[in-house]
Amino acid sequence: MAGLPWICRACRSVASTRGRTHNPTVSRRTVSTNTRFLHISEEVQQAIAEHRPVVALESTIYTHGFPYPDNLSLASRLESLVRVNGGVPATIGILDGIARVGMSAEGLIQLVSSAGKPGLLKVSRRDLGFVCGLTGADGKPLNGGTTVSATMILAHRAGIRVFATGGLGGVHRGAEQTMDVSADLTELGRTPVAVISSGCKSFLDIPKTLEYLETQGVAVATFADGRTGAVEFPAFYSRESGVTSPMVVRDEVEAARVIYAHAELGLQSGLHFANPIPARHSIPHRQMEAAIHEALGNAALAGATGAASTPYILAKIKELTGGKSVVANKALVEANVVRGTKVAVALGKLEMERADRHDRPESQVVGPGASNFTSTGVSLGVSAADTEAPVTASTTTRTLEPPPPSDAAASAADLPAAVFVAGSLNVDLACDFAPRTGSVAHGPELQTSNPATIAQSLGGVGHNVARAAHLMGANVRLCSAVGDDLSGKAALDALAASEMSAAGVKILPAESGSRTSQYVAINDRNKDLVLAMADVSILEQTAEASALAQSFDNFWLPQLQHSKPSHLVLDANWPAQHLARWLQAGKHAGAQIAFEPVSNVKGAALFQLPKPYSLDVFPDPSVHLATPNTHELVALYQAARASGAFERMDWWEVIDALGIPSTGARVQMALATSSDLVDRGIPQQSIQLLPFIPSICTKLGAQGVLLTQLLPANDPRLSSGEYAPYILSRCTNETEETLGVGGVYMRLFPAVETVKAEDVVSVNGVGDTFAGTLIAGLAKRGTGARVEELVDLAQRAAVLTLKSTESVSPGLGTLRLLL
Template sequence: MRLLGRAVGRPRLPQRSTVPFTANCRRHLTNNGFFRVSEEVREALHAKRPVVALETTIYTHGFPYPENVALASLLESVVRVNGGVPATIGILDGVARVGMGAEELIRLTESAGKQSTLKLSRRDLGYVCGLRLTGKNFNGGTTIAGTMLLAHLAGIKIFGTGGLGGVHRGAESTMDISADLTELGRTPVTVVSSGCKSFLDIPRTLEYLETEGVGVGTFADGRSGSVDFPAFWSRDSGVKSPTTIENEIEAAAIIHAQHSLQISSGLLFANPVPVEAAISKEAMDSVIAEAVRQADASGASGKDNTPFILNKIKELTKGKSIPANRALIESNVKRAAIVARELAVLEDQQEEAQGHAISHFIPAMSDSPMVPQRNSRIATPSPESAVPSTPSISKPADVIVAGALAVDFSCDFAPILGSSDQKDPSLHTSNPAVINQTLGGVGHNIARAIHLLGPSVQLCSTVGDDLSGRAALSQLETESMQTSGIRTLPSPNRTAQYVAVNNAHKDLTIAMADMSILESSSPSSITTTWLNSLSMTHQTPKYVIVDANWTSECLHTWLAYARSINATTIFEPVSTAKSTRLLHSPTSNDSLTMPIVSIATPNTHELIALHNHAYEHSLFNSASWFRTIDALGIPSSGLRVPLAHTTSPALVDTGIPQQAIKLLPFIPTILTKLGPDGVLLTQVLRSDDDALSSADEAPYVLARNTNGDTKSRVGGLYVRLYRPEKVLGEGEVVSVNGIGDTFVGALAAGLASGRQVRDVIGFAQKAAGLSLRSRESVSPELVHLRGDLSR
């Protein structure tokens, strides 16, 4: 697919105010019992970052499991690589979800083909959501119409998909017209597709869209003059497109004008299938004619007509339609992400012109026009705003922690004696509760644990110039922690906040997080704000810990700094959605430095997300990856039996140890947190490691380097499951917030005291157990463990 082949000037925006618009003057829908927007998507929309909606009928009714899982992962990755945030939309257990996590996507894709998994358009949403109240829980993939509606309710403007529904042949008698067309006529969402399915009546489809007031344009894709509206598998249909769009910048300008004019209909941007995957119009015309003939003969009509014809086309093309289908979907999603990015640029410029913005997009220039780079959002104050404070890092630190600092609110449901529900709070009303406010955030919690255990630590984070920010700085001083690494940003930046609503058993019911302030940093601001100060004070910390709340570019900036001073790096993944930022290179996956980070501390879901991302992006195919894996000396018979002995058969059945081993070339030490089952250590042993000659460690050394490769310095493979000394009962657990962070902080404190990873894990588990019994995210009792490190 051709992208921007030459520099294109962005249009100048009118210098006048515009009113934020929602159709019918309706506000965007907030989360409720029927509708839920993921934390990542909400944060992105709030920060005005590019968001692209993705449908799910392609997973539930298009591709079988597990091919649909691979496709879902691929399309989300395409959005991320091109600078956007994916919002996959579907129905799980009768709840409409905008932005689905890895576990949710797997649940939905696994349900493909089941009777309770439905194909859902606008008309079906009330039915499937309403029946949830009667105990009937349905899963479903949303069609283009259903996805458009839910995307609009969340505030998403751009949607990338495969092919649009349309007017069926013979519709003058059957009235078979896709709801996608009427949805485009009443919902202000832009759809990027490869036109409509070519077995439909394309001229009548375009006529119907014109009647509905839908703007239709086709990307020139390097061609000059007027172009054909595409025919899905074919680039040409024989029908000229109403308009031609030169590039993504023109598309973004049209969308911006459409919303500024408060036009309540949508836009359809047709993106022709990539040349290398296209099937000629002549070849497809004969195939489609035969498929339609067989459909008529079989009586396949209504909702059964399209699946029947698609299956016949697959048969008649001998499977050639499938790779074309995949290629065009990927191309459309990529185009949608770049359009969303350019729209964010225009909207940001408009706000800046009105004096409303404190940040703007700086387009990243690429040496190759075929590989657009993700824009970075850099915080800059408006003329009336105070200049952000730049921390001056003065006191030398053994450990640098770069991550989130937030104000946490814990709301524990406290039912009134005699009430009907003694466990869960009620929705849509006020509930009695015990509310506690503490200082939190992943970065802060890790740094506080280290501070309580003794080593000197410096937290590098951001707060807003607001009441919460000032309270956070005051609390850090009260805790005797350094505040010189905290950057204060001017209004309207807000200090990160996390609100957890727990039931009467202290189990999480729902949580809300506003962590967008960390996203305002850029690689250049990290360098000027923190790294220059560290350099000027000649600080050389032994350990640098980074959490995944930073953007991928910022994360790699911190890691590059750590490598430059030969510091050991520790990565805390934070969540499944954010964990894969580690495997996104600032330029391309080919330029990933291996190992990327010294130590990572994922939970099982985050480990799976990392593994799946590496697999989908072919990171397991590089020569450097093979070299490390080969040097481990894994026997040809495999490791299933020895893994079952050193961990457990049940754990091996889940594939967790095997996936961790595959990630070792990128992360040579992986500590997978298994909750009450303990911690799994998977580690590459260096050739000089004492464990290779230790009788006590021999049961855990599952492979040894026997290929004579001395350059890699790989000695073997170490795998060990560390079970906790005690599993706390339900009544003993006070709060689960910050347990993983405490573990990471204690791990770093142990390493800073001169111990090896495998000798510190038990100590870190003990520290995490103290926080389990504490109302605070990090137990103050950790200070009593200092003596354990001095022994």
């Protein structure tokens, strides 16, 4: 499945399966073998095998609920919501006569783009055999969106326990005459899948629907959603229906407990958890009832009955509510998907907790979802202010050890990755000054203790770049190091929780003096930085006999040689000695190498490699892409000049072949960029670096991005009218054939969005997000992918992070389909 990484599918095997033997509960989740008529995606199969939370999503809402491309946008949004909340989405539909559990981006686009066309079918249980077994009038296989009943069947075949959707079918009003009862209800009576929805459609007969579900033996409950006392079953667009819910659950954990007990008892009926629409989108029940009565009357007059009645009634309700019903529909389905994912995550933790208690001595149990590394309970992403008691470390030292491979996924290190990111992994602590009520103090007082809210998160340039690429769907492995300490344990736990592989993270022994990198920021009451402290010494070991040097030879190099990734990203936190090793190994593996300078000082290491290492130049450069900001670009230029790189004959031959006149090209540069940038020397310095780095994306903040590229000879862009405004120069001498130099492409990409100061949450990780998104796009699009086609998308991703409290915005998944 394009863009869905093996290594990310396997990442939970690093943390959640170590040290376990037989698990009688989880082993029931098995994946049916793919057949001629059923295909379960690799990602879903892997997630099921590793006991990770999977959430089924139906496709009728896309094929018969919304027009194209609105339905595609919704599909992307819902899958992203599942991923952001810790689950794996499994969109289910029928494509080319095959029932698919987990659809690729290409397949989903193919399915939903035909919405509204007569050949696209609405598939229930009764239709599955027909749609998969027959062809259309044109002799081609059939396509269809699956309803709740068909989705339940296929989800169950795949071993998926939780299904989130908008609303159920039910007993139609007047069913005593028409016998119109949705197949969704009978399916719930015989297929053990938990369905989270906002109840049945409000134009149905809710009391009769609940009665029918009781007859079918279906467990029905409503989420209290903060309410106490009697809670009413929701009426889809409205939070209340006038009908008391049969049962009530307070939260996702309680729902998970019900599902777990239901399965343990061997019950083969389904469960329905009704999630009320968010209050701000709820339409008053009386207002909806008036619109429904009118819509039902119009349907009767129009003769819309059976399967045709629902779309007719929904269209009429949309008209009568002035479109409010459509807005409400989107809001409730998003809320249901989030709720369903949290239920699936809670269920997975519950199963793992019970499995741990079954498999380990009671004294070793440390709680749901806890790692087997230590018993300290330290984790990332939890604010110290939110904990009920201070976190204390155990007095017993336990060594962090790499996990043994799981039966389901073997060792994650043995699974190839398309993108390697080698760089820093930090534990970041943000200490926000939190003065007591009534205090006028703006910032912390020196030389004493201050009240604060302390939050932990993962950071580091390497981690941020890898995280961004991972969220954009690339198959990523982060290569970094942590110490054998509490911070290292927390970092590994957090990686597992974010569904990223820890296979490339080396745990360096305590006796080597290695400490997990940490960054501590002390902020005032407005969260503006007062002071920061950083300890990143773990990657600064330069001795050949150091633990870091040994790790490269014995740990990272074998993984790189095995995977042969298409792309390798290096951040400048590595000292020059190890940076040289990575460059040499990456080139030998055939990877396209990108360089993230990190800072003015650290970026200079690229031109300070120890002998006999030195950077190769075009047409076979050591580095293919760099993503500096303007200050880092100047530092790179100065380091290159200081090192004598601009005195090399091979550098001069390439520069001379670029076709830039001896008088310079100031006017052309100013037209391609801006007079301000030319006055600052940014385009000129970029060009002089091109022989060593033939593609440079200089991040200009609010001014956008300047892309400078060395184009090879015979590149079609050199003769394209579309690209003509950006071709700064062309090779005009006889070296075109011998050196392969074609010319210089220079283009200033304006910022994709003007972000107001009040909307900026944090600048941390913005540049890393840009780089990670860019690399993800190049890796996923493969041979022929062009940087200029991805710059605006990478900028959009950076804007999401700019508005996020996290170093990489979890919302990046919403952009994945654009790749």
